Amino acid sequence: MLSPQQKNILGEIDGSSVSKWNDWRWQLKHCIKDLDTFETLLNIELPEQLRKNFRAIIEKFPMSITPYYLSLIKTDDLENDPVFKQSFPVINELHVGKNDMADPLHEDKDSPVPGLMHRYPDRALLLVSNTCSMYCRHCTRKRRVGDRDTIPGRDQIMAGIEYIRKTPQIRDVLLSGGDPFLLSTSYLDWILTELQTIEHVEVIRIGTRTPVVMPSRITDNLVEMLKKHQPLWINTHFNHPRELTASSRQALKKLADAGIPLGNQSVLLAGINDCPRIMRSLVHKLVANRVRPYYLYQCDLSEGLSHFRTPVGKGIEILESLIGHTSGFCVPTYVIDAPGGGGKIPVMPTYLISWSTNKVILRNYEGVITTYKEPDSYEPTFCERDCEKCDLQLSLEDADETKSMGIARLLADYNDTIALVPENNTRHERRG
Numbered sequence: 001m002l003s004p005q006q007k008n009i010l011g012e013i014d015g016s017s018v019s020k021w022n023d024w025r026w027q028l029k030h031c032i033k034d035l036d037t038f039e040t041l042l043n044i045e046l047p048e049q050l051r052k053n054f055r056a057i058i059e060k061f062p063m064s065i066t067p068y069y070l071s072l073i074k075t076d077d078l079e080n081d082p083v084f085k086q087s088f089p090v091i092n093e094l095h096v097g098k099n100d101m102a103d104p105l106h107e108d109k110d111s112p113v114p115g116l117m118h119r120y121p122d123r124a125l126l127l128v129s130n131t132c133s134m135y136c137r138h139c140t141r142k143r144r145v146g147d148r149d150t151i152p153g154r155d156q157i158m159a160g161i162e163y164i165r166k167t168p169q170i171r172d173v174l175l176s177g178g179d180p181f182l183l184s185t186s187y188l189d190w191i192l193t194e195l196q197t198i199e200h201v202e203v204i205r206i207g208t209r210t211p212v213v214m215p216s217r218i219t220d221n222l223v224e225m226l227k228k229h230q231p232l233w234i235n236t237h238f239n240h241p242r243e244l245t246a247s248s249r250q251a252l253k254k255l256a257d258a259g260i261p262l263g264n265q266s267v268l269l270a271g272i273n274d275c276p277r278i279m280r281s282l283v284h285k286l287v288a289n290r291v292r293p294y295y296l297y298q299c300d301l302s303e304g305l306s307h308f309r310t311p312v313g314k315g316i317e318i319l320e321s322l323i324g325h326t327s328g329f330c331v332p333t334y335v336i337d338a339p340g341g342g343g344k345i346p347v348m349p350t351y352l353i354s355w356s357t358n359k360v361i362l363r364n365y366e367g368v369i370t371t372y373k374e375p376d377s378y379e380p381t382f383c384e385r386d387c388e389k390c391d392l393q394l395s396l397e398d399a400d401e402t403k404s405m406g407i408a409r410l411l412a413d414y415n416d417t418i419a420l421v422p423e424n425n426t427r428h429e430r431r432g
Contacts, residue, residue, distance in 0.1 A: 006071040009041045013067065021067070024210075024217040028133055028182070032065045038088070041067070044075050050090075057089035061304065064135045069213040072242065082240040082272045086136055092307035093137065100303045101339065110341050115152050116160035119343055122171050126160045128152060128191060129178035134213040138267055138308045140300040140337075151183060157191060165198050174205040181210040185222050192229040204229065207265070209237040211251040218251035223258045235263040235294060240273050241281040249289050256290040263294035266332065268315050269308045270299075276321035283322065283330040293332035298347070301339050312336070312347060320349050324365025 002010065002018060010021050013030050020026045032038050035054050039045055046054075054063075065087045072083045103109075110119045117125040130150045164170050173195055180188060195201055210217040226232055234255060238244060256262055264286050266273065273279055283293045296318070299309040315334045322331045335344040354361040358374040383390075409417050421428060 003071065005042075005075075006068075008043065009067050009071050012041050022216050024214055024219070027066045027068055027214050027216055030067050031133060032067065032070055033063055038063075038065070038070070041070060042073060042075050044078075053091040054089055057091065057093055061089060061093055061137075062135060063087070063089050064132065066133045066214045068216065068247070069134055072245065080271075082242060085272050086138065086239065086269070087134060089137065090307070093304035095306060096303045097306045099301055100306065101301055102303055113159045113163045115156050116163055118163075118167070118170070119341060122169050123174065124160075124164055124167070124170050124172075125174045125176055126157075126164075126191075127177055128157060128175050128180050128188075129182050131178045131182040133179065133182060133210065133217075136209070138269055138299060138305055140302045140305075151187075154190075158194070161191075161194050161198070164195070164201065168200045171200055171202040172205065173201055173203075174207060176207045179208050179210060180206050181208040181217050181222070185219075185225050189225050189228075192226075192232075196229060203231050203233060205233045205235060207235050207237070211236045211248050211255075212238050212243050215245075215247040215251035218254050220254070223254050226255075226260060227258045230259065233261050233263065235265050236291065237266070238264050238282065238286060238291075239266050239269060241278065241285050244282075244285045244289065252289045252291060262291040264291050264332075265295040265297060266293070267297045267299055267308075268310055268318070268334075270310045272308075274310045274314050274318075276318050279318045280322060280326060283332065284326070287327070287330050293330060295344070296332040296334045298334070298336040300337055315347065316349055320365070323349065 002021060006021065010018070014020075032041065035046070035051060069083065069087060073087075074081045074083075078084050110117045112118055115127045117127075119125075129152070164173060175191065183191075192204060195204055226234075236252075238248075252262060266279075266282065268274060273282065279296070286293055296315060298312060298315055299305055319331070319334050334347050336347055337344050351362055351364070352360060353363055353369065358376055360372045360374065361369065362372060363369045406420070409415050410420065
């Protein structure tokens, strides 16, 4: 059922039926990219200064908002609305500070072939699309996303896949963009199929914001295709509890019911979610919808994002409000993606107060200070650093489940044993 604001937007665009509203291609076709349409659909008139600023901003950083996400804006409180702030351009985006960088994470420098980044030893990031349904105003790839809506051709994608094929230490591939779910289902199927022909690729991840800004993209057809490519993990990007609507919850349900593990990566944004109560509500709603809070990102040093950044202390405060105060799996890892390509660095409250030779002093979330006594003598296993010949603990193969014993051996269908005979059984000794 559509809200009154959604019905108004639907009618204003082309008088379409409700079925069109639930068609992701219709949503994509009718993304709002100009100011007049924005005001008309929301039945508002923005202040003249905001209109003047808008024209200057979109020359560098374009706007695109799906009709669905636009419908979530509370027009009676634009100044404080988290959906408005994440989607509508403001003049602060043109303020480039001395520490701002076009490519703060040095993604381009860690790119051995176009469209692929190999920063960490065992994983690679493959950019499969520059297209997004909505241009998030806090995007770390503002230099790339929105400036040109393109989908890399098969030749470029295959160049990245061949690099992965020739680099056996890569066991984990992340598809990103843009948004991979803006690809056609068949094209994404082709990419996943090609990756799964590589023996050393153990897991594939997809980063998408469509469950947040265009949940209608999570179609039954898409989900059926994704189910073929397990093990597959999907990370999405909810930043505020208000984004978890009935439509987004239904999209998450489809993915979770398909057996796909779901994670969420939030960005800490000033004036949007820099509040312990907001973040606690967000993580609780996420886990209620089978989404594990994965990362809480400190906002990157990309150009034009200074108005979104908070002090690192604000992130620590939020972690303090979660650790011990809610379930452990509700607590994301707070990270700073290091400028210069250093990767994600976890930043956590300090719980280890002090330590000595065999004792550590800890504090808990309540402020209780306690002592943990370490062993008086610890004899580590002697290691010659020759892993190839290790006969100590380095048995990494899967356990052989066929080596059952006791009653379990008699019950096992794969074992022909029909009786257990004690050692030194006299009767069996007589048999010779």
